Amino acid sequence: LMNLTKKLIEIRTMLLSIDQSDTLKLPSIVVIGSQSSGKSSVLEAIVGHEFLPKGNNMVTRRPIELTLIHTPATNGKAPQEYGEFPALGLGRISDFSQIQKTLTDLNLAVPATEAVSNDPIDLRIYSPSVPDLTLIDLPGYIQIASMDQPETLKEKIASLCERYIREPNIILAVCAADVDLANSPALRASRKVDPLGLRTIGVITKMDLVPPEEGATILAGNRYPLHLGYVGVVCKAPGAAAKKNKRDTMALITQRGENEYFSSHQDYFGSNSSVMVGTNTLRRRLMDVLESSMASSLHGITNAVQLELEEAQYQFKVQYNDRRITAESYVAETVDALKSRFKDFTTQFRKPQIRARLKEMLDEKVMDVLEQLYWQDKRVLELGAIANDARVKVEDVEPYWRYKLEAASSLLTKSGVGRDSTLLVADGLRTLIDSIAAGEPFTFHPRAAERLIEFSHMILRDRIGVASDQVENCIKPYKYEVEVDEREWEVGRAKAVDLFEKEVKMCEEKLKEIRKKVGGSRRLTSLVGYVRELEMKDRERKQRRLSSIEDGEPPEPEPSVDEYRYPPAQLLDARHANMYNDRIGILKLRLAALKSKRCKGGPQNDVLCPETFLNVVADKLAYTSAMFISIELLDQFFYQFPREIDSRLLYDLDRREIVEFARENPSVRRHLDLQERKDKLEEVMKQLNSLAMLRPDSKPTPRRQ
Numbered sequence: 227l228m229n230l231t232k233k234l235i236e237i238r239t240m241l242l243s244i245d246q247s248d249t250l251k252l253p254s255i256v257v258i259g260s261q262s263s264g265k266s267s268v269l270e271a272i273v274g275h276e277f278l279p280k281g282n283n284m285v286t287r288r289p290i291e292l293t294l295i296h297t298p299a300t301n302g303k304a305p306q307e308y309g310e311f312p313a314l315g316l317g318r319i320s321d322f323s324q325i326q327k328t329l330t331d332l333n334l335a336v337p338a339t340e341a342v343s344n345d346p347i348d349l350r351i352y353s354p355s356v357p358d359l360t361l362i363d364l365p366g367y368i369q370i371a372s373m374d375q376p377e378t379l380k381e382k383i384a385s386l387c388e389r390y391i392r393e394p395n396i397i398l399a400v401c402a403a404d405v406d407l408a409n410s411p412a413l414r415a416s417r418k419v420d421p422l423g424l425r426t427i428g429v430i431t432k433m434d435l436v437p438p439e440e441g442a443t444i445l446a447g448n449r450y451p452l453h454l455g456y457v458g459v460v461c462k463a464p465g466a467a468a469k470k471n472k473r474d475t476m477a478l479i480t481q482r483g484e485n486e487y488f489s490s491h492q493d494y495f496g497s498n499s500s501v502m503v504g505t506n507t508l509r510r511r512l513m514d515v516l517e518s519s520m521a522s523s524l525h526g527i528t529n530a531v532q533l534e535l536e537e538a539q540y541q542f543k544v545q546y547n548d549r550r551i552t553a554e555s556y557v558a559e560t561v562d563a564l565k566s567r568f569k570d571f572t573t574q575f576r577k578p579q580i581r582a583r584l585k586e587m588l589d590e591k592v593m594d595v596l597e598q599l600y601w602q603d604k605r606v607l608e609l610g611a612i613a614n615d616a617r618v619k620v621e622d623v624e625p626y627w628r629y630k631l632e633a634a635s636s637l638l639t640k641s642g643v644g645r646d647s648t649l650l651v652a653d654g655l656r657t658l659i660d661s662i663a664a665g666e667p668f669t670f671h672p673r674a675a676e677r678l679i680e681f682s683h684m685i686l687r688d689r690i691g692v693a694s695d696q697v698e699n700c701i702k703p704y705k706y707e708v709e710v711d712e713r714e715w716e717v718g719r720a721k722a723v724d725l726f727e728k729e730v731k732m733c734e735e736k737l738k739e740i741r742k743k744v745g746g747s748r749r750l751t752s753l754v755g756y757v758r759e760l761e762m763k764d765r766e767r768k769q770r771r772l773s774s775i776e777d778g779e780p781p782e783p784e785p786s787v788d789e790y791r792y793p794p795a796q797l798l799d800a801r802h803a804n805m806y807n808d809r810i811g812i813l814k815l816r817l818a819a820l821k822s823k824r825c826k827g828g829p830q831n832d833v834l835c836p837e838t839f840l841n842v843v844a845d846k847l848a849y850t851s852a853m854f855i856s857i858e859l860l861d862q863f864f865y866q867f868p869r870e871i872d873s874r875l876l877y878d879l880d881r882r883e884i885v886e887f888a889r890e891n892p893s894v895r896r897h898l899d900l901q902e903r904k905d906k907l908e909e910v911m912k913q914l915n916s917l918a919m920l921r922p923d924s925k926p927t928p929r930r931q
């Protein structure tokens with residue numbers, strides 16, 4: 227049956243990793259006792275090493291799940307002893323003082339304000355001299371909290387212990403022989419959950435501190451009977467004098483002290499007496515009790531695991547149609563999806579689209595240039611008149627207009643088209659990447675999203691300078707001369723008409739808005755009239771002021787506020803309305819010119835139709851810029867970006883980071899969790915079934931229908 231416990235301990239460990247709920251639990255031995263009852267000494271005697279934290283300031287603050295694994299000798303050679311903290315990944319630790327130090331650190335890491343934590347420390351010890359056992363060491367019960375401990379500490383420890391001493395666990399109640407059992411908090415707690423003492427073993431420590439007859443009476447257990455009985459131990463080394471040999475281990479010395487004590491009181495503790503004494507007896511007792519407890523749990527746990535497994539299999543089928551995933555497959559899918567998403571978006575960055583965007587930007591520049599050079603020039607009315615006067619030949623138009631056109635063209639071509647157009651496209655790319663990074667699944671992966679943004683912005687930064695220089699260089703000829711043919715002229719003229727009509731509409735919309743805002747067209751008319759009046763008065767006043775200064779007379783006082791009949795916000799609206807009205811006037815005038823015979827006549831009339839000419843120039847600039855931005859910026863970016871995804875985004879992650887990444891996505895995490903749970907339960911079930919076969923009284927477990 228030896229093998230059974232070992233196997234079940236393995237299964238217990240697996241079940242613990244599946245979940246911490248109470249449904250899937252195999253029994254363990256829980257060690258409780260008050261502080262200084264000798265709890266640590268007993269555990270260390272069982273393990274044969276000093277490894278538990280020592281000190282007078284509450285050194286056990288977290289439960290220690292201690293799994294002892296007996297490692298049999300192979301070929302007559304005793305295997306090495308070592309401990310392992312699976313959660314810490316420190317590997318095998320064969321120095322037990324190192325284990326002690328690690329445990330101390332883990333316990334002291336619990337903040338003093340909390341004092342105890344429910345989070346157990348998992349420690350496994352492999353040794354040829356330990357039995358297969360699982361023990362849980364809990365913080366010792368305290369009587370009164372000391373000054374620096376929280377008030378609630380006593381209750382906290384008690385409730386922590388209460389959780390662990392529930393069924394099916396076995397309770398090891400540690401009591402010191404020199405303290406009245408009536409005062410033992412361990413026995414009191416155990417009686418609450420196990421009144422008949424069916425799963426409680428009493429350990430009486432410090433047997434050497436009471437007279438042997440008294441010790442024997444306690445062990446007989448008549449006062450507080452326990453079904454599993456009491457075992458008496460002496461776990462203290464009898465001083466340095468007992469060290470007979472240099473190679474003696476602490477375990478050996480302690481054991482010798484204990485043997486010496488009990489054998490010197492044969493009458494009370496000898497083989498003829500009915501009491502149980504000695505650490506070896508305790509070990510054997512624990513093994514027997516755990517074994518039979520585990521064996522009797524086997525049937526129940528098998529059924530429970532079967533139920534859980536069926537549920538997990540059912541859920542896996544229903545939710546995921548049995549589709550298995552791995553963290554790696556998720557990473558690969560994410561990368562593929564990202565690349566294809568990006569590829570879809572790149573259709574927005576073909577040359578015609580880029581050209582259109584650039585043209586829009588240049589159209590605005592053209593409008594600015596026109597406003598600056600033409601619309602603000604009072605003589606612009608003359609220009610319209612000439613265009614409509616068939617008698618005036620183009621050659622006879624004043625050179626003034628020729629200079630104007632040249633200035634306008636150069637203002638446009640020298641406005642930094644290279645930089646502006648490159649930045650416009652780069653901004654478009656940046657916005658695209660940012661939107662990809664802000665969408666699923668990157669919402670779950672903030673660090674990956676950050677990296678994605680970071681390296682794509684970096685590629686752009688690296689290219690922007692070169693690309694904008696290239697573009698600037700390629701549009702250079704237009705700074706000196708722009709040749710326009712008939713076809714281009716006609717296209718440009720139509721576009722200019724179109725643009726102007728749109729602009730008129732826009733201004734009319736604005737006017738409508740203002741009219742609505744101030745409360746109707748009559749109101750606006752009177753406001754506008756008033757504003758014009760004010761402006762005129764203002765001009766006259768300035769004029770008078772100038773002449774009075776010349777004449778050396780005192781200046782007229784500023785007008786008082788009550789001269790303003792309307793609220794200032796409405797006056798501002800009226801000023802805007804004026805501006806839009808003026809703009810509409812000019813636009814309409816120029817529209818008439820654009821539609822005139824003269825403008826339709828072809829590129830030789832360029833001085834009379836600057837709008838058409840500038841539109842053609844803008845078109846040429848957009849065409850050339852788009853071409854070179856495509857080569858210098860877009861092609862480079864589209865080439866480099868997928869490569870950077872491969873080399874920088876996810877492929878340099880190690881196994882742990884890949885899992886971490888995948889688990890950032892909650893739906894993937896749920897999928898992986900369920901899959902893992904199902905796999906583990908299947909494995910446990912396999913092991914349980916193989917055990918059931920081994921057992922003599924094996925019965926097939928009933929399956930749920």
Ligand code: GDP
Nearest residue numbers: 261262263264265266267431432433460461462
């Ligand atoms: P814990 O606080 O319950 O873990 O108690 P410890 O194991 O640290 O023991 C408390 C004190 O009792 C220590 O000074 C031990 O040396 C001492 N002690 C433990 N077992 C025995 C024993 O069997 N006999 C004697 N005389 N002292 C013991």
